[in-house]
Amino acid sequence: MAKKIAIIGASGYTGAELIRLIATHPGMEIAALAANSSAGQSMAQVFPFLRHLDLPDLVTVDEVDFSAIDLAFCALPHKTSQQVIKALPKELKIVDLSADFRLQDPEAYRTWYGNDHAAVEMQGEAVYGLTEFYRDRIRTARLVAGTGCNAATGQFALRPLIAAGVIDLDEIILDMKCAVSGTGRGLRQDTLFAELSEGYHAYAVGGKHRHLGEFDQEFSALAGRPVRVQFTPHLLPANRGILSTCYLKGDAQAIHSTMEKAYADEPFVCVLPFGEPPSTHHVRGSNFVHIGVTGERIDGRAILVCVLDNLTKGSSGQAIQNANLMLGLDETEGLMMAPLFP
Amino acid sequence: MAKKIAIIGASGYTGAELIRLIATHPGMEIAALAANSSAGQSMAQVFPFLRHLDLPDLVTVDEVDFSAIDLAFCALPHKTSQQVIKALPKELKIVDLSADFRLQDPEAYRTWYGNDHAAVEMQGEAVYGLTEFYRDRIRTARLVAGTGCNAATGQFALRPLIAAGVIDLDEIILDMKCAVSGTGRGLRQDTLFAELSEGYHAYAVGGKHRHLGEFDQEFSALAGRPVRVQFTPHLLPANRGILSTCYLKGDAQAIHSTMEKAYADEPFVCVLPFGEPPSTHHVRGSNFVHIGVTGERIDGRAILVCVLDNLTKGSSGQAIQNANLMLGLDETEGLMMAPLFP
Amino acid sequence: MAKKIAIIGASGYTGAELIRLIATHPGMEIAALAANSSAGQSMAQVFPFLRHLDLPDLVTVDEVDFSAIDLAFCALPHKTSQQVIKALPKELKIVDLSADFRLQDPEAYRTWYGNDHAAVEMQGEAVYGLTEFYRDRIRTARLVAGTGCNAATGQFALRPLIAAGVIDLDEIILDMKCAVSGTGRGLRQDTLFAELSEGYHAYAVGGKHRHLGEFDQEFSALAGRPVRVQFTPHLLPANRGILSTCYLKGDAQAIHSTMEKAYADEPFVCVLPFGEPPSTHHVRGSNFVHIGVTGERIDGRAILVCVLDNLTKGSSGQAIQNANLMLGLDETEGLMMAPLFP
Amino acid sequence: MAKKIAIIGASGYTGAELIRLIATHPGMEIAALAANSSAGQSMAQVFPFLRHLDLPDLVTVDEVDFSAIDLAFCALPHKTSQQVIKALPKELKIVDLSADFRLQDPEAYRTWYGNDHAAVEMQGEAVYGLTEFYRDRIRTARLVAGTGCNAATGQFALRPLIAAGVIDLDEIILDMKCAVSGTGRGLRQDTLFAELSEGYHAYAVGGKHRHLGEFDQEFSALAGRPVRVQFTPHLLPANRGILSTCYLKGDAQAIHSTMEKAYADEPFVCVLPFGEPPSTHHVRGSNFVHIGVTGERIDGRAILVCVLDNLTKGSSGQAIQNANLMLGLDETEGLMMAPLFP
Incomplete structure (x- = not known):
């Protein structure tokens, strides 16, 4: 029998993406949809693309009967999420898609988010929700904190290399190219079509992006010593997709074979043949990660490019992958759809 | 056991879209992929977005053992298609996605395509492949001719109205807005990004588009007298989607209720509440059709807008819908994925 | 000596477009920039693309010394514009880009805009600002009301035909495809990149768009009897450009020669050879209008396509063309820049 | 009297951009347009956006009477350019936009381009055509070799820093994001709208892009010792614009003040206030360069972002800037148009 799912924060992009994926997931069934600001509306009003589905109308969080729910996804903005989750039943399984439970250290949380938790x-x-690396703990977790979309892209790129010690830990640069859906459905001047189409810019330059908190936590734990990477995001005129170009010091062939070995059995992570660069075009709307490694004309350097869809593998697809484990389902269930191209 | 499928012409967009859809279709399995010009290559080379699938390499048509095939999709360019299909085993079930078997009258074919068939x-x-209207004949057909993407959009909009006699048959105008994937993967200057992005234009203006042959054939048969519509396509900077704005003379409410009645039981066709206009955003990557009807300030006129995804419902999704029927599967099998938004 | 120009409402797209054009206009010089909500800011902060110019900072309208101003452009939202203009010095020359003074009949104004003027x-x-048709009156006008961008596109298409009596006045349909900058810089969900990119939809369907008020006023005056056209706008994923496909009843060749004759001496309006359709790509960023006329396979009908850049010829370029006349400058001064392609 | 200009290779994007700019250049007049493959056609046929101009029809190079020409722009593909230029009159002033004369060392040329010159x-x-740094030599040059668009972006970013010795010369990384018009108007699958829109990828990864030849030549000469940078281009879904994110080791404030000083008197290069990142949106269609410098959370590092329009400042605008000098005109003549936004 299909597991009963609640989605809290169903009126944003990650909420809608969860519904898109669950719509064809044989093991899940949507039992409740909450979004305080849109309560009373149908999903067809909020997201007409979901009009063909027979979905419950939106309600407030308070109106949800969680006793009938097997697992809740929480797709709220950060800060709101922690307050809502705090008030939920203590035994309810939760996958949180916000940033609120990613950092384990209260101090680090305060530094990056500017408020007390x-x-x-x-x-x-909370268990950190990067499935490929926290699989066992996620299986038995009650609360899983979904990895940020940029943070996921960078970790798929770097975790095996840091663990294997094949790159210089003090010389890691991630130049990221991010699609706009990652900024959400809120109204902002810089995400208007007329302001974004046909151009691009860097933002949060110089180490200001909050996903650095996740990099610091995870990479340092992995290396057993502080690791600080450089990470510059760029906003691009596209709906979905993150591409991280990683500038590394290390042997390119060793880097490639380390990656191939690390992901050999992973259903969603594909390491391309040496020298082949991946494209966000080839993962759009899917749960796949493509990784390419190339040598550099300067000896001892390598370039690794990692791509994924920020709303799927970077957020809602990853969340379902985690939920599958927490609910005892097959990890890939409902997630093997092919990318949409063109 | 899954039906064995061959795709002839697997190196174009409609071929790739067939593979995308079959990848998660529980009742079909790809047994052979043919594309003469790319024979010898893997699908990952031709379409890296399909890299995660375990697919047979591309071969020439001659190399396919059709005795092991339950149904073949033919996704070749027109003129080529008729020659290839002519040479295939006579008992093989075929869904042709080209224009070659859509027109039943050899003379009409010659007029629109400029050569003898x-x-x-x-x-x-050949049975005309607009599933919703030829369901019974398709079920027992050996050869089904997929409807053109523009022709499908216009027919979903107009067939119920022509059949019901609620519009003036001599005053039908279809203004279509078409995404670029409908023009295929071939190299053309006007479909380069730099030539198409950020602008739009009409083409085949004044009754020159070949899909008019389908409109003439189908609408005249339905009305029992010649019907000729006006149809102007426009090329737009988008990958997927056709939107047809239909200018009609008739009572708007009667038009709306005729449409609602006609499609009440259709799983893929959704008639919106009166006055609500649909958007191609809401059907992208799906097999759904959205239709909206609105009144006009000038009495006795109505505007009907119909949208679908040209590669899915307008081509490969429709083809699979037909194949499902021909193979005794459920008509909606493998086709209920939600649209991709954003 | 260059004329001193003030721009009221300099923080929106039409205000910025005025500055872009005046930047290389030899006969004009920007003396004051007002925008109440952004007063105190530099233009480089509001529009960094104007950073290279030596411009006055933004002030409130009240802070402008209009005695030193030769002409003011008012690029405010409608309703605001009439109140601001009412309070300006009575002898000041003004080109208003809003909708506030386009309709001469207070009753018609109330009908379309829902409030008393x-x-x-x-x-x-106020003189209606469609330069090509009101040139003489504009030359001596004190207050010119800029034509709406859709209204301009439709009038370039239809005025000569209505005047010449070569089309059926009761059977005029304008299907318009509009770029997003026409909706302004305000925050709206439907103009976010993620909501607009890669798709399109109709809006204000059935005779609800306010520019119909201008069509009714102008076409009826021209015909000497009421004329009501059908006009359906569509929002497209592009920054600039309006394309109007006009479905007409009349002789296509007569329509074409009427257009050729009407615009033979116009520097900004180009009628293409018969049968050639224009593209918004070819007028982007310029003050040009391209018009194409094509026959239809149904006798007695024609299709006319008219394109222009909504921000230039449809708004700020037109405004400068009018200002040139009002200031005794050459009509084309500062407006002969070539379109930007690609 | 206006200088007589010939454009050889007028059927490509850089040729068309030259015409766009010369159209409003008071000191230049187009006397001949050559394009062997399109000879006999009018420019309105090849580039309808230039339809308003009174231009000579396209002819073959052989048909041009160069005795009446003051300066020729050569906008041909590389390899073709060197052969055509070799055959031109020896006293003719030429600005070449191809790659053919950028590298002074025949050996370096052979390495990067694979053939003998x-x-x-x-x-x-040939004088290297980066105007801001070769102004004096360009003024008296007969043949100027236009800098590559990526090479220009990188040099505006780095030359002052290398000259001033404020960055580590062995640790320079340029991550470039390039619009598609830089690849030209030729037919390629990867530049089709459907293949490029909505996604992005790296190419020529690892030190394979030919513009590295220019970086090596120029930076090594400047430093007085070999300098090799890392440079990874990415193809983005936009028509115009290059953004180079430069990862540098050095003091961020020193880097910023070095840049400010270096460009203080340059009319086309703008160094933004410290910490402000530039955007390609703000230079589209213009001859401006915007540069931003930001500190990094890791001490001793800085991020510099440099943007320009590849077709204007990166190619045809730069070419006209050089031609102005060679013809004794004001360097900025015809080039001060504001960017197009949005």
Whole structure:
């Protein structure tokens, strides 16, 4: 029997993406959709592209009967998420897609997000949701904190290399090219079509992007010593896709074979033949990650490019992958759809 | 057991779209992929977005063992298609996505395509592939001729109205807005990004587009007298989607209720509440059709807008819908994926 | 000596476009820039693309010394514009880009805009700003009301035909395809990149768009009897450009020669050879209008396609063309820049 | 009296961009347009956006009477360019936009372009066309070799820093994001709208892009020792614009003040306030370069972002800037148009 799912924060892009994926997921069934600001509306009003589905209308979080729910996805903005989750039943399985439970250290949280955490006691409980690396803990977790989309892209690129010690840990640069859906459905001047189409720019330059908190936490833990990477995001005129160009010091062939070995059995991560660069075009709308490694004309350097779809593998697809594990389903269930091209 | 499928012409967009859809179709399995010009290559080389699938390499048509095939999709350019299909085993079930078998009258074919048909004897055998209207004949057909993407959009808009006699048959105008993937993967200057992005234009203006042959054939048969519509296509900077704005003379409410009644039981066709206009954004990558009807300030006129995804419902999705029927599968199998938004 | 120009409402797209054009206009010089909501800011902050210019900072309207100004452009939202203009010095030359003074009949204004006009006495004084047709009156006008961008496109298409009596006045359909900058810089969900890119939809369907008020006024005056056209706008994923496909009843060749004759001496309006359709790509960023006329396979009908850049010829370019006349400058001064392609 | 200009290779994007700019250049007049493959056609046929101009029809190079020409722009593909230029009158002033005369060392040319140079004797004569740094030599040059668009972007970013010795010369990384018009108007699958829109990828990864030849030549000469940078281009879904994110080791404030000083008197190069990142949106269609410098959270590092329009400042605008000098005109003449936004 299909598991009963609630989605809290169903009126944003990641909420809608969860519904898109669950629509053809044989093991899940949407039992409740909450979005306080849109309560009372049908999903067809909020997202007409979901009009063909027989979905419950949107309600407030308070109106959801969580006793009938097997797992809740929380797709709220950060800060709101921690407050809502704090008030949910303590035994409810939750996958949080916000940034609120990604950082385990309250101090680090305060540094990057500028406020005290409202649910400090749950920060420790939460398991970091990068499935490929936290699979065992996720399987038994009650609360999983979905990895940020940029943070996921960078970690798929670097974790095996840091673990294997094949790159210089003090010389890691990630230049990211990010599609606009990652900024959400909120109204902003810089994400208007007329302001974004046909051009691009860097933002949060110089180490200001909050996903650096995740990089610091994860890479340092992995290396057993502080690791700080450089990470510059760029906003691009596209809906979906993150491409991270990683500038590394190390032997390119060793880097490639380390990656191939690390992901050999992963259903969603594909390491391309040496020298072949990946494209965001080839993962759009899917849960796949493509990684390419290339040598550099300057000896001892390599370039690794990693791509994924920020809304799918970078957010809602990853969340379902985690939920599959938490619910005892097959990890890939409902996630093997091919990318959309063109 | 899954039906064995061959795709002839697998190196174009409609071929790739067939593979995308079959990848998650529980009742079909790809047994052979043919594309003469790319024979010897893997699909990952031709379409890297299909890299995660375990697919047979491309071969020439001659190399396919059709005795092991339950149904072949033919996704070749027109003129080529008729010659290839003519040479295939006579009992093989075929869904042709080209224009070659859509027109039943050899004379009409010659008028619109400028050459004699190479397989005249099969023109009569072919069943027109607009599933919603030819369901019974498709179920037992051996050769089904997929409807053109513009022709499908216009027919979903107009067939119920012509059948019901609620519009003036001599005053029908279809203004279509077409995405670029409908022009195929061939190299053309006007479909280069730099030539198409950020602008738009009309083409085949004044009654020159070949899909008019389909409109003439189908609408005249339906009305029992000659019907000639006006149809102007426009090329737009988008990958997928056709939007047809239909200018009609008739009572708007009667038009709306005729449409609602006609499609009440159709799983893929959705008639929106009166006055609500649809958007191609809401059907991208799906097999759905959205139709909206609005009144006009000038009495006795109505505007009907119909949208679908040219590569899915307008081509490969429709083809699979037909194949499902021909193979005794459920008509909607493998086709209920939600649209991709954003 | 260059004329001193003030721009009121300099923080929107039409305000910025005025500055772009005046930047290389030999006969004009920007003396004051007002925008109440952004007062105190530099233009480089509001529009960094104007950073290279030596411009006055933004001030409030009240802070402008209009005694030193030769002509003011008012690029405010409608309703605001009439109140601001009402309070300006009575002898100041003004080109208003809003909708506020386009309709001469207070009743028609109320019908389309839903409120009483705050400056009824000036409605009669204002000259309609479609330069090519009101040149003589504009030359001596004090207040010119810029034509709406859709209204301009439709009038370039139809005025000569209505005047010449070569088309059926009761059977005129304009299907318009509009770029997004026409909706302005305000924050709206439907103009976010993620909501607009890669798709399109109709809006204000059935005779609801306010520019119909201009069509009714102008076409009826021209014909000497009521003329009501059908006009359906569509929002497209592009920054600049309007394309109007006009479905007409009349002789196509007569229509073409009427257009050729009408615009033979116009520097900005180009009628293409018979049968050649224009493209918005070919007028982007310029003050040009391209018009194409094609026959239809149905006798007695014709299709006319008209394109222009909504921000230039449809708004700020037209405004400068009018200002040139009002200031005794050459009509084409500062406006002969070539389109930007690609 | 206006200088008589010939454009050889007028059927490509850089040729068309030259015409766009010369159209409003008071000191230049187009006397001849050559394009062997399109000879006999009018420019309105090849580029309808230039339809308003009174231009000579396209002829073959042989048909041009160069005795009446003051300066010729050569906008041909590389390899073709050197052969055509070799055959031109020896006293004719030429600005070449191809790659053929950028590298002074025949050996370096052979390495990067794979063939022997057909006009070795002229390689030494040619002056490198980065105006801001070769102004004096360009003024008296007969043959100027236009800088590549990526090479220009990188040099505006780095030359002052290398000259001033404020960055580590062995640790320079340029991650470039390039619009598609830089690849030209030729037919390629990867530049089709459907293949490029909505996605992005790296290419020529690892030090394979030919513009590295220019970087090596120029930076090494400047530093007085070999300098080799890393440079990874990415193809983005936009028509115009290059953005280079430069990862540098050095003091960010020193880098910023070095840049400010270097460009203080340059009319086309604008160094933004410290910490402000530039955008390609703000230079589209113009001859401006915007540069931003930001500090990094890792001490001793800085990020510099440089943007320009590849067809204007990166190619045809730069060419006209050079031609202005060679013809004794004001360097900025015809080039001060504001960018097009949005």
